[in-house]
Each structure stands twice: as structure tokens, then as C-alpha cells.
Amino acid sequence: MYNRLVARFGGAACVLSFFFFLVHFSVLHAGFERFTRLRPSTSSDNADGPTEGSRDSQIGNQIARPPSTSTITRPEVIKPDHGGPNIESPTRPSPASTSISVDTTTRGSPLGSAPEDKIVVIGKLQHENTDWVAEFLPE
């Protein structure tokens, strides 16, 4: 009777010890792996590609650094020349007229009515009536 009882307790203790060992081992193993992931990267770590940390820092640099201007297709800029800015930009269908739009805005004339920038020249005899010019092309 006594022997049988000791044998049962002994068996149970062995099973529990083995189970405890398994649990303890897996916890230790997980802790070791976690330790290896958190260690700082070295140059040799990057041989097969950037780590997450180094990749993040590279992207950050790309965002922070302005792109090279040589790779940008700049819109056409037509500079105003003698006598003031070109006011014809509202009629220009091309989207490449940024600078001209600015010029027009400064004139306060979104419809292109800047009489000082275009002129009709006419030669006439004194008896010829050119009232139509003043009527349809007002100053």
C-alpha cells in the first residue's frame, strides 16, 4: 500500500517536473529571441538589406531633403518685357502660364480688359467717320 502511494506521488512529481521544465524552457527561449531582435544593428547586419530602423531613417531623409530641381519639368515662364506685363494670359489655353496669371491679377483685370496694352491704328480722311472705333473699342 505504502509503496503504491509513493510510486503514484513520484510519478506525478516527475510529470509535473517535466511539464515545468518545458514551460520554463519556452519562456527562456522567447526571452532570448526578443533580446536578439532589440540589439542595435551593425554594418554587417545591413549586408543583405536595410533593417527596419535603417530603412525608416532612409525614408525620413528622402522626405526631408528637397528633390533635385534638375528632374522637375518646369512650366514655361514668359517674362513681361518692355512696357509692362502681358495681359493676354486669360486667353491662353496652355496650363503653362503661371507667371502670366500673376501679371493679370496685379492688373485687377480678369477679363483681359487692359486698354493700355493693345491699340488699333487707323489712317483716315477727315470726312470719314470712325465713331465705330470709339463705340466698339472704348478707351
Next chain:
Amino acid sequence: MSNCNPFRSARTHLSRWQHAIYTVDNTSHLLHTDANKGREANAYLSYILRNYESLPSIVSFVHPHRDGYPAAWHNDASNYDNVNSLKALNIDFVQRNGYANLRCIWIPGCPDEIHPLREPPKDVDGGESTEQAMASVWPLFFAPQAVPSIIGTPCCAQFAVSRDQIRKRPLLEYVRYHDWLMKTELSDDVSGRVFEYLWHIIFGQDPI
């Protein structure tokens, strides 16, 4: 005729223009030519000479009659109306090309109205011909460029020019043109017509 309909639009409908109306036969008028000589060419050149340093971006040179037939038959627009011509003018094209004839209809003028070297010359009137006059004027205006064998452009001397295009020739050249116009003994018909077939060349276009 690259300046014709495909380039026209009504986008300038709301545009407004200044105007400079030169009276050719009354020197008491504020704007006038020194003499009534050389038809519209005199007024056009007078404007350029007096305003060369302060030109607006676009200059349209037109006749005084507004519309109707036959008075305004030169005008290539509905009802021969120069108001419609100017409203339809594509300013953008004038800026790009430097010059635009306001008339698109080829006749008269195209494709080969003037043969300066033709013998005998065509359309001799009173002993004068535009072709002969052109042959003698060309070296005075454009030497060392050789006299072209053919000149053709839609008629009638109404056109728009950009400031930049006008200034591609120095002021002294316009002075020379005007001097010739004032001194020539040719009739106004002929001297005016000589310029009618030279404006497009003066403003950077090919003879044809």
C-alpha cells in the same frame, strides 16, 4: 496661311483696345500725318515712328471703314465688319507668331500676286506698275537680301503685330521706309500697294 481660322477664337471678345486715329488730310487734328501721301502706309508708319519706344504689346493696323459692301470689302468677317475681325483676333497667335493678317481669303493677293522680276510687268497703269516698283524698292529696304521672284499675301494691308516683332527692326529702318514713301514720285495707288505686299515681310514672314 497659318494665321487663318484654325487659330481664331472669340476669347478676346471682352478685350478692349486703345485707338490711334490718324487724319491724313488735316494737320490740325491731334493725330495726323505730315502729308496725305502713301495711303494707309503713311498712317501706320507714322504711328510706329512716334511710338517705337512705348508700343503696347499688340498693334492692329486697320482701315477706317467699319463694315458693309462694297466700302469694306477688304474685311474678312461677317458683314465685312472689322469689329468682328478684331473681336475674333487671336491675340495669343499674334504674340507667338509676331504677325497676323486680318484677312484669310486668298484673293486677291495669293498665291503669287507680285512678280517683281516679271517682264513685261503685270498691270501697268499710267506707266507705273507695282511689280516694277517692288523691284526697285526692295534693295533700298532689304539689301543685301535678293529680290524674291514672287511675293504673295492676302491683300489689303490690315494686320496685327506684336511689339516684339515691330522692334525686331530698328527704328531707323522704319524711318527709311517712311522717307521713301514721302519722297517717291509714284502715285499713292502704287506706293501704298508696294507696302501692302511688304508688311508681312517687314514683320518677319516669308515673301510667300
